Amino acid sequence: MEQAEIEAAQFLRYTLQLIADSQGNPQQVYPIWEQQQVRLNNALLEVFPQVVKWFYEQKGEQRTFVADYVFAFGNLINQFPSGSHSLNLELGIAAYELALEVYTPEAFPGEWARTQSNLAIAYSERIQGKRPDNLEQAVTAYKLALQVYTPEAFPGEWARTQSNLATVYSDSVWKERAGNLEQAITAYKLALQVYTTEAFPREWARTQSNLADAYSDPIWKECADNLEQAIAAYKLALQVYTPEAFPEEWARTQSNLATVYLERVQENRTDNLEQAIAACELALQVYTREIFPEQWAMIQNNLATIYLDRIQEERVDNLKQAIAAYQQALQVLTYDAFPQQWAMIQNNLATAYLD
Numbered sequence: 001m002e003q004a005e006i007e008a009a010q011f012l013r014y015t016l017q018l019i020a021d022s023q024g025n026p027q028q029v030y031p032i033w034e035q036q037q038v039r040l041n042n043a044l045l046e047v048f049p050q051v052v053k054w055f056y057e058q059k060g061e062q063r064t065f066v067a068d069y070v071f072a073f074g075n076l077i078n079q080f081p082s083g084s085h086s087l088n089l090e091l092g093i094a095a096y097e098l099a100l101e102v103y104t105p106e107a108f109p110g111e112w113a114r115t116q117s118n119l120a121i122a123y124s125e126r127i128q129g130k131r132p133d134n135l136e137q138a139v140t141a142y143k144l145a146l147q148v149y150t151p152e153a154f155p156g157e158w159a160r161t162q163s164n165l166a167t168v169y170s171d172s173v174w175k176e177r178a179g180n181l182e183q184a185i186t187a188y189k190l191a192l193q194v195y196t197t198e199a200f201p202r203e204w205a206r207t208q209s210n211l212a213d214a215y216s217d218p219i220w221k222e223c224a225d226n227l228e229q230a231i232a233a234y235k236l237a238l239q240v241y242t243p244e245a246f247p248e249e250w251a252r253t254q255s256n257l258a259t260v261y262l263e264r265v266q267e268n269r270t271d272n273l274e275q276a277i278a279a280c281e282l283a284l285q286v287y288t289r290e291i292f293p294e295q296w297a298m299i300q301n302n303l304a305t306i307y308l309d310r311i312q313e314e315r316v317d318n319l320k321q322a323i324a325a326y327q328q329a330l331q332v333l334t335y336d337a338f339p340q341q342w343a344m345i346q347n348n349l350a351t352a353y354l355d
Contacts, residue, residue, distance in 0.1 A: 008043035011036065012051045016069045024072035026079070033080060040083050045090055052098045067102035070095050071115055078122055086127040093122045105148065113148035116141045117161055124168050138168045151194060159194035162187045163207055170214050177219050184214045197240065205240035208233045209253055216260045224265040231260055243286065251286035254279045255299055262306055270311040277306055289332065297332035300325045301345055308352060315355075322352045 022028035074095030096119040120141035166187035172180035188211040212233035220226040258279035304325035
């Protein structure tokens, strides 16, 4: 070993002992890591397998305890707020994969499934490597976890894993987009078999909102039924996401609902545009310029687009409303900070002035 690797190995042994002594308490581990951030480096990643396998050999039948500490290391490093997030994720992935050398599905099914689930989360957030490959790894790990997390034995874990799997499919950038979204929709619906509004109201609302996002993806723009499904799911989410209890979630859902109404094919076009305007104005009750400047500006931009298409009221009045909203948006979406959005709004503003 080179000197850097020797020091890394020593630090890793010290860290694993610290995790063992503190039972994985972040309040005891994180201050040490904060002081020793320079030691959380690539050399540590290089020696990780060697050190852990050495511990496995030394502990023999007690190596399960080592796996417990390695697993805890993975959890701690993935949630560590300092240092390089990219490297932290690599260390977490390495830790989980090493823990799985002991946590087999036959001997430790619960630990194996939990580690697969955490590994999937790490892969879905991974910065290094190719994004499609990372997401495929995440899907594989979630599906392995579901071999143990059944709805009968582990209903909560099963629903959470189905929801997480659906999110990965929704974010997918490999294979065929529509097929991945269909997989996401299926998994969200499965999660809702456990996430009921009575037992898990917040999880139910979040899943309904995510389901609506999947149904309202731009790929379904010409699919009238999917847009109707999206509207229905957003409205269900709003049964829990009230402005008093969940103001940000309520505002985001109203904003998303406005977008779907704008794209809606079914029902009366005039009514859809009025519904979109109403939803934007509701969202602006929470998304103020002072607290949420970017969201406020984007809704102003969306509101302007709706006014350009508006059928009710006088055309000149609608154009004036659109111009005013675009000008509001440009107060935040500036050339320096948001060049692409700024250019798009300038183009739309010019169209409004021409009309």
